[in-house]
Amino acid sequence: MLIFTCWLIAMAALFGSLFFSEVMDFKPCILCWYQRIFIYPLTVLFFVGMFPLDRSVVRYTLPLAVIGLGFAIYHYLLYLGYIPESLQPCSEDLSCAEVNLELMGFVTIPMLSIFSYSAIIILLLIFRKRFYQ
16 A cells, blocks of 8 residues: 555656646756656556565665655755755756746745655655564
8 A cells, every 4th residue: 555655646746747847838957857757767666566566666666766855855955045056957048946836835846846755755664664574
């Protein structure tokens, strides 16, 4: 059930990112692409890890989720202005610090990514604890 929930979260993140870029026409910046690079394979890995249940799924999905979370946190810190412009990887025509969407006054696209990756990491740690004690 935990791996299925991880798969659902990864699928929601995948379709959410595609919705923002293809339907709402928000062009993804470089950091958005890096976050996508780490969430998209998770959808396949979780699905394959469910049938039959592969207890070692944590071993090959947790590193992807942690790296993706790192990119999401870095991106959010850019949004907040804690990282100077000289350390921003994005180009001038497509800024990583530009706020395209803000829900309820504080939820941005990188924060949605942080929520997704954090939930996946927590569920994977719970799964690992249950099966490896």
